[in-house]
Amino acid sequence: MAQAGEGQRGGPAGRIAIVGAGPAGCYLAQALLRAAPGLEVNLIDALPVPFGLLRYGVAPDHQGTKAVTRQFERLFDRQGARFFGNVTVGRDIALDTLRASHDAVVLAAGLAGDRRLGIPGDDLPGVIGAGRLTRAILEHPDADPLPDLGPAPLIIGNGNVAIDILRLLSKTPEEFAGSDLGSAPGRWLAEGGIGAITVIGRAPAGRARFDPAMIRELGRLSAVRISVGDRGGDADGPEAAARLAALAAIDGHGAGPRRIRFRFALRPVAVEGGARVEALRVVRPDGAEERIACSAIITAIGFADAGLLGRDGLIGAAADAESGLIAPGLFAAGWFRRGPRGTIPDARAEAQALAGRILAALAPDPGRAGAAALAGLADIVDWQGWRRIDARERAAAPPDRVRAKIPTRGEMLRIARERENAS
Amino acid sequence: MKITILYGTETGNAEMLAEDITASLSAEHEVECRNLSEMDPRAFDPARFYILVCSTYGEGELPASARPFAEAVAAARPDLSAIHFAIFGLGDSEYAETFNHGPKRLAELMAAHGARQVGERIAHDASGGDLAEDLALPWAEAVVAAARERLGEAA
Ligand SMILES: Cc1cc2nc3c(=O)[nH]c(=O)nc-3n(C[C@H](O)[C@H](O)[C@H](O)COP(=O)(O)OP(=O)(O)OC[C@H]3O[C@@H](n4cnc5c(N)ncnc54)[C@H](O)[C@@H]3O)c2cc1C
Ligand SMILES: Cc1cc2nc3c(=O)[nH]c(=O)nc-3n(C[C@H](O)[C@H](O)[C@H](O)COP(=O)(O)O)c2cc1C
Numbered sequence: 001m002a003q004a005g006e007g008q009r010g011g012p013a014g015r016i017a018i019v020g021a022g023p024a025g026c027y028l029a030q031a032l033l034r035a036a037p038g039l040e041v042n043l044i045d046a047l048p049v050p051f052g053l054l055r056y057g058v059a060p061d062h063q064g065t066k067a068v069t070r071q072f073e074r075l076f077d078r079q080g081a082r083f084f085g086n087v088t089v090g091r092d093i094a095l096d097t098l099r100a101s102h103d104a105v106v107l108a109a110g111l112a113g114d115r116r117l118g119i120p121g122d123d124l125p126g127v128i129g130a131g132r133l134t135r136a137i138l139e140h141p142d143a144d145p146l147p148d149l150g151p152a153p154l155i156i157g158n159g160n161v162a163i164d165i166l167r168l169l170s171k172t173p174e175e176f177a178g179s180d181l182g183s184a185p186g187r188w189l190a191e192g193g194i195g196a197i198t199v200i201g202r203a204p205a206g207r208a209r210f211d212p213a214m215i216r217e218l219g220r221l222s223a224v225r226i227s228v229g230d231r232g233g234d235a236d237g238p239e240a241a242a243r244l245a246a247l248a249a250i251d252g253h254g255a256g257p258r259r260i261r262f263r264f265a266l267r268p269v270a271v272e273g274g275a276r277v278e279a280l281r282v283v284r285p286d287g288a289e290e291r292i293a294c295s296a297i298i299t300a301i302g303f304a305d306a307g308l309l310g311r312d313g314l315i316g317a318a319a320d321a322e323s324g325l326i327a328p329g330l331f332a333a334g335w336f337r338r339g340p341r342g343t344i345p346d347a348r349a350e351a352q353a354l355a356g357r358i359l360a361a362l363a364p365d366p367g368r369a370g371a372a373a374l375a376g377l378a379d380i381v382d383w384q385g386w387r388r389i390d391a392r393e394r395a396a397a398p399p400d401r402v403r404a405k406i407p408t409r410g411e412m413l414r415i416a417r418e419r420e421n422a423s
Numbered sequence: 424m425k426i427t428i429l430y431g432t433e434t435g436n437a438e439m440l441a442e443d444i445t446a447s448l449s450a451e452h453e454v455e456c457r458n459l460s461e462m463d464p465r466a467f468d469p470a471r472f473y474i475l476v477c478s479t480y481g482e483g484e485l486p487a488s489a490r491p492f493a494e495a496v497a498a499a500r501p502d503l504s505a506i507h508f509a510i511f512g513l514g515d516s517e518y519a520e521t522f523n524h525g526p527k528r529l530a531e532l533m534a535a536h537g538a539r540q541v542g543e544r545i546a547h548d549a550s551g552g553d554l555a556e557d558l559a560l561p562w563a564e565a566v567v568a569a570a571r572e573r574l575g576e577a578a
Contacts, residue, residue: 027435030435062517063549064515064516064549065517065549067436067549068434068435070439071435071439212482213482213518216520220519345433345434345480348433348434
């Protein structure tokens with residue numbers, strides 16, 4: 001095999017565009033450049049800032065999980081990857097243009113839409129998707145305003161995202177020390193006046209999808225009173241046993257003002273209300289219906305495509321979706337490829353395998369323009385631009401925060417454009 | 424001294440740290456850096472000093488790249504009594520009950536087969552304020568100095 005680091009006549013050993021600078025895109029770029037340091041790797045993101053759900057999904061009080069961004073800083077600082085922020089593929093540049101100018105294009109654009117409940121009333125005001133809510137709490141620049149949850153929200157879903165939301169809604173202001181929760185969402189949480197939160201799962205507790213560690217963490221909350229309802233049946237296997245043990249350990253925890261109640265094996269059948277949500281109607285395992293009053297419903301039941309790339313059509317017609325091949329020279333990675341399942345560790349494992357397949361299929365054409373195809377676009381934020389935003393955010397952090405995120409696109413663009421040493 | 428750095432990782436932090444330790448020790452020593460997944464437990468060399476860097480996953484378990492090594496050690500039952508190693512751990516205090524249990528298990532596995540630990544096992548906290556390399560680079564200097572005495576002038 002030719003040494004991948006050296007392209008012919010001094011040019012790069014191939015030009016690869018990755019759409020989406022989340023964990024999937026960044027780990028892929030890292031693996032590609034480790035295997036073939038001479039590649040030109042261009043990461044394009046619709047946001048002016050990199051890292052996708054690491055920045056706008058992973059909870060603000062889980063900074064340890066966000067620490068992999070340090071690897072990605074090296075990817076751009078030392079491995080030579082290039083960042084093109086504030087470029088929406090499918091609007092600012094056509095996918096076909098990218099494909100014509102690169103030897104391979106990888107779609108790692110995630111899945112930003114919330115899966116709907118699919119029951120009557122699921123579009124009533126007060127029904128809020130987990131993605132929409134977390135984007136608002138994490139100050140995503142395109143987020144909807146922080147919603148009114150009222151005194152008794154109900155969370156539907158039994159994955160880690162549901163537990164993240166439960167924890168964020170339950171913490172006291174002091175419990176956010178060391179996080180990067182912003183001041184506006186911090187006020188919103190502190191003044192929300194939530195008295196009770198019910199968490200509902202369709203499956204019995206043993207088959208819930210959350211990690212036991214996420215449940216155990218709830219046992220450290222200071223202002224809650226937790227009760228775990230009927231587990232909804234027996235469970236088999238060590239994983240189920242670990243989950244049930246974690247739930248048993250928090251059942252009865254605390255004597256605080258916020259009541260948290262877990263309920264399992266309930267099938268939602270209708271959202272009821274007039275001008276806004278008033279209750280969820282569910283069916284119990286014994287077949288009886290029950291009406292659970294609530295002031296809002298947060299759905300954390302998965303994610304769906306909401307982007308401009310026509311994801312479902314592309315993946316549906318893919319040559320080999322399992323291995324990430326959509327068509328010759330066009331690949332998919334991360335949640336865009338596999339659907340809304342899988343964690344950051346999974347993204348790295350997948351990237352290492354996919355990088356090998358991309359490089360094996362790569363037939364570099366020195367005539368391709370590569371990054372030059374992006375040159376004419378307005379307001380691109382490059383890596384140095386993000387560094388300026390990052391530095392500003394860290395410098396502006398209050399004493400009990402690690403950063404103060406810039407919440408608007410306009411302000412991000414303004415800071416990115418500033419000259420490095422200008423005051 | 425001849426040094427082998429072995430990393431066990433799942434999201435790449437331990438790999439990055441192993442590279443940093445390699446770079447920092449390479450000026451004065453002959454250093455190689457490898458993934459634990461590629462280490463044959465029968466190939467340990469008493470003339471080398473081994474620096475292990477390992478994270479924690481699941482419920483306090485070993486990370487993906489360390490698991491095949493642990494299985495191979497259990498199967499091969501190598502005699503490591505002439506082997507000297509030091510170990511640096513990665514974890515996250517968000518996982519309070521199992522904080523840094525992965526490297527702890529790895530150290531116990533090495534010791535169970537006779538290997539001798541040099542220096543203290545440091546536990547980095549991804550949710551803490553320290554950068555891993557700020558703890559690890561001075562620690563690596565110190566364990567290498569201690570290992571020099573143990574391995575003798577031959578090393
Ligand atoms: C609320 C939440 C919390 C989570 N917490 C954890 C956790 O604690 N630990 C964990 O391991 N996993 C967690 N996950 C899962 C983890 O985020 C995913 O496994 C991972 O982010 C998937 O990465 P991705 O790169 O595929 O997608 P994303 O991270 O969504 O990245 C996609 C990127 O593509 C960009 N993009 C989209 N469309 C376009 C376009 N047309 N043109 C250009 N760019 C585009 C987006 O702006 C985004 O930056 C969480 C997920 C969510 C939703
Ligand atoms: C799913 C998951 C489980 C984890 N479990 C633990 C744990 O039980 N104990 C711990 O100390 N750290 C735990 N961690 C934290 C990691 O060990 C820490 O983030 C480390 O820096 C990762 O290093 P790596 O990238 O080399 O794998 C966990 C991380 C994840 C994502």
